[in-house]
Amino acid sequence: MEFTQEELLQYNRQMIIPEIGEEGQKKIKKAKVFVAGIGGLGSISSYYLTAAGIGYLKIVDKDKVDCSNLNRQIIHWTGDIGAWKSDSGFQKLRSLNPNCSIDAITAEITEHNCMELIGDCSMIVDAMDNMKTRRILNSASIRKGIPYIYGGVHQFDGLATTFIPGKTPCLECVFPESHAESSAAPPGILGPVPGVIACIQSIEAVKIIVGLEGLLTGRLLCFCGIDMTFREFQIKRDPDCPVCGRK
Numbered sequence: 001m002e003f004t005q006e007e008l009l010q011y012n013r014q015m016i017i018p019e020i021g022e023e024g025q026k027k028i029k030k031a032k033v034f035v036a037g038i039g040g041l042g043s044i045s046s047y048y049l050t051a052a053g054i055g056y057l058k059i060v061d062k063d064k065v066d067c068s069n070l071n072r073q074i075i076h077w078t079g080d081i082g083a084w085k086s087d088s089g090f091q092k093l094r095s096l097n098p099n100c101s102i103d104a105i106t107a108e109i110t111e112h113n114c115m116e117l118i119g120d121c122s123m124i125v126d127a128m129d130n131m132k133t134r135r136i137l138n139s140a141s142i143r144k145g146i147p148y149i150y151g152g153v154h155q156f157d158g159l160a161t162t163f164i165p166g167k168t169p170c171l172e173c174v175f176p177e178s179h180a181e182s183s184a185a186p187p188g189i190l191g192p193v194p195g196v197i198a199c200i201q202s203i204e205a206v207k208i209i210v211g212l213e214g215l216l217t218g219r220l221l222c223f224c225g226i227d228m229t230f231r232e233f234q235i236k237r238d239p240d241c242p243v244c245g246r247k
């Protein structure tokens, strides 16, 4: 796989990083990534992954752009209000990097369509806002044996971790379904907080693609914007987990 002069220039600043280099960039160009949701988290992760030269990105979202999204969903602009988020996202990503192949789909991710939607993508970037869909993504990650990069935000706080089937706990091990889940009004979110978490997810995605170590595996990273701290907690596999445990 050769790069055009334009690509060599475009990706130069990351290709001169020893851990990436031309070999790493070739892997990035061959990669296929599934981004579930193009809201607060997905705006940023899809943008950075496209900018990094990911070969193929599939973005899926079921909603239209609403005025109340604009404080954090920075891929959508005022003129996009009322448009499908997948269309709005597609236009920005295509303008950003025409060398990146992008499929933008308007759909609700369900247990019936999830496996097919993910298709032959080699990882899932979770940019959802609800645990129900996350559980569907988690199950698909286990069934396909592909990494699932989790991110979640609330007010000034965010969480991130990388689940790798067979190697790490899964979402269900860490957040069991019996765990109380609020289904009340949407949480408050300070716009840059999903920015922080989605950037971490994007770095994880690139590291997995390139084959670097030091992943956020077995560790739940907790960002608190109020006291500006990052803490991490060890997370362990539940041998009796109904999703990834040995039955």
Ligand SMILES: [Zn+2]
Pocket (backbone or CB within 6 Å): 169, 170, 171, 172, 173, 174, 238, 241, 242, 243, 244, 245
């Ligand atoms: Zn599990």
